[in-house]
Amino acid sequence: MTAEVPDRFPDGFLWGVATSAYQIEGAVDEDGRGESIWDRFSHTPGLVRGGDTGDVACDHYHRWAEDLELIADLGVGLYRFSVAWPRILPAGSGRPEQRGIDFYTRLVDRLLEHGIAPMVTLDHWDLPQALQDAGGWPARDTAARFAEYADVMFRALGDRVRFWVTHNEPWMVAAIGHRLGLHAPGVKDFRASLRASHHLLLSHGMAVQAYRATGLSAPMGIVLNLFQTVPHTEGEADAEAAIASDGYTNRWYLDPLFRGRYPDDTWGLFQRVGGPIDFIEPGDLLTIAAPMDFLGVNFYSPRIVRAAGSGEASEFGWVVERPHPGARVTDAGWEVDPDAFTALLVRLHRDYDPVPLYITENGAICDDVIGSDGSVHDPDRISYLDGHIRACARAIQAGVELRGYCAWSLMDNFEWSDGYSKRFGVVYVDYPTQRRIPKTSYGFLQRVVAANGPP
Numbered sequence: 282m283t284a285e286v287p288d289r290f291p292d293g294f295l296w297g298v299a300t301s302a303y304q305i306e307g308a309v310d311e312d313g314r315g316e317s318i319w320d321r322f323s324h325t326p327g328l329v330r331g332g333d334t335g336d337v338a339c340d341h342y343h344r345w346a347e348d349l350e351l352i353a354d355l356g357v358g359l360y361r362f363s364v365a366w367p368r369i370l371p372a373g374s375g376r377p378e379q380r381g382i383d384f385y386t387r388l389v390d391r392l393l394e395h396g397i398a399p400m401v402t403l404d405h406w407d408l409p410q411a412l413q414d415a416g417g418w419p420a421r422d423t424a425a426r427f428a429e430y431a432d433v434m435f436r437a438l439g440d441r442v443r444f445w446v447t448h449n450e451p452w453m454v455a456a457i458g459h460r461l462g463l464h465a466p467g468v469k470d471f472r473a474s475l476r477a478s479h480h481l482l483l484s485h486g487m488a489v490q491a492y493r494a495t496g497l498s499a500p501m502g503i504v505l506n507l508f509q510t511v512p513h514t515e516g517e518a519d520a521e522a523a524i525a526s527d528g529y530t531n532r533w534y535l536d537p538l539f540r541g542r543y544p545d546d547t548w549g550l551f552q553r554v555g556g557p558i559d560f561i562e563p564g565d566l567l568t569i570a571a572p573m574d575f576l577g578v579n580f581y582s583p584r585i586v587r588a589a590g591s592g593e594a595s596e597f598g599w600v601v602e603r604p605h606p607g608a609r610v611t612d613a614g615w616e617v618d619p620d621a622f623t624a625l626l627v628r629l630h631r632d633y634d635p636v637p638l639y640i641t642e643n644g645a646i647c648d649d650v651i652g653s654d655g656s657v658h659d660p661d662r663i664s665y666l667d668g669h670i671r672a673c674a675r676a677i678q679a680g681v682e683l684r685g686y687c688a689w690s691l692m693d694n695f696e697w698s699d700g701y702s703k704r705f706g707v708v709y710v711d712y713p714t715q716r717r718i719p720k721t722s723y724g725f726l727q728r729v730v731a732a733n734g735p736p
């Protein structure tokens with residue numbers, strides 16, 4: 282399926298790389314930064330592999346200028362990064378910390394000097410711990426705090442930021458952070474996760490409204506991690522399980538954002554499992570559906586689902602399966618399926634006909650090592666990126682309005698509960714020395730950008 286794709290993307294297509302604050306910055310106690318839920322989580326013994334924390338990470342807070350040269354040398358026109366909320370509002374509300382604002386101002390200004398459009402994510406999971414102590418995302422008040430923080434950033438950088446993203450992957454925060462407890466804040470409570478998902482969406486809408494009120498006009502959107510959900514077998518039970526699971530991961534977010542309502546089937550399922558959904562107030566859905574300008578899509582791997590067998594433990598009635606035997610997988614065991622990526626994008630276009638799309642993350646974990654000649658060869662990552670970039674080209678051919686693609690990630694970084702054990706970067710980070718070594722995939726990406734398509 283990889284032949285016959287156009288070797289050029291549309292003029293003006295934006296190529297980029299992505300990072301997030303907690304994963305790269307370090308400097309957690311500097312310049313007035315407050316504690317975040319990821320500081321608290323990673324410092325709790327047993328929650329992150331190897332006891333790793335983001336205390337130092339890639340030391341990007343000090344090495345940002347050097348890192349920016351690496352981005353510029355890629356030739357990209359887009360850099361997606363996030364602002365650490367606790368650097369701006371260390372206590373979650375109150376007076377903004379100017380030193381935090383200054384850091385991002387320097388970064389944005391330097392990007393613009395290089396002709397790189399800054400895409401700023403306001404919330405990439407590092408909620409101020411003070412807000413967690415006040416109830417976190419399950420508490421409605423957190424939505425108002427987010428809108429206030431967003432407004433601070435709009436006023437500080439709104440004249441220069443080219444794209445705003447409210448949240449990164451609310452499903453991960455709600456489901457993995459509040460239902461399974463594998464990410465911060467480590468809560469295991471389905472009702473809490475439902476409340477969290479609603480307040481994340483509500484706060485997105487409130488921030489969009491706050492942005493419109495400023496009169497600024499850069500595109501504003503949200504980033505969702507969407508799963509192309511594939512039934513394990515062709516049987517009817519697995520097909521139904523896949524639809525239900527799609528409601529859980531995808532439609533619970535897409536429908537309110539683009540249709541102003543939660544999907545009926547998922548609503549019914551969630552009430553059966555979690556009890557009455559009684560925390561939605563009149564007007565909330567209208568706020569959530571406030572028109573936005575683009576949707577950011579993060580894609581890594583399809584989600585293979587089958588119906589749970591009788592007696593098999595499953596809260597919702599489905600089970601997420603391992604890749605099919607013989608399927609291509611990354612070093613982390615995630616199935617590699619570029620066709621699923623095309624299918625997802627085409628489905629978004631068909632079912633939602635939403636706003637223009639940007640791929641805000643896509644990439645692969647590889648067991649990278651420094652070779653005896655000092656270089657890092659990552660052919661599997663190149664093959665992954667090549668396949669998924671071609672998948673984007675096929676989606677564009679099919680009519681999808683896709684405007685940009687960001688590889689995850691610029692450099693290896695703190696991979697949440699996996700700590701530093703998983704490498705996603707096109708630049709290798711030697712953590713003991715903080716030396717950056719561009720991998721062969723970095724050169725590949727340079728060639729993609731230069732050719733405006735697969736080289």
Ligand code: FCB
Nearest residue numbers: 301449450506689696705
């Ligand atoms: C996404 C996150 C990102 C990174 C990648 C691998 O879920 O948004 O921060 O960890 O996965």
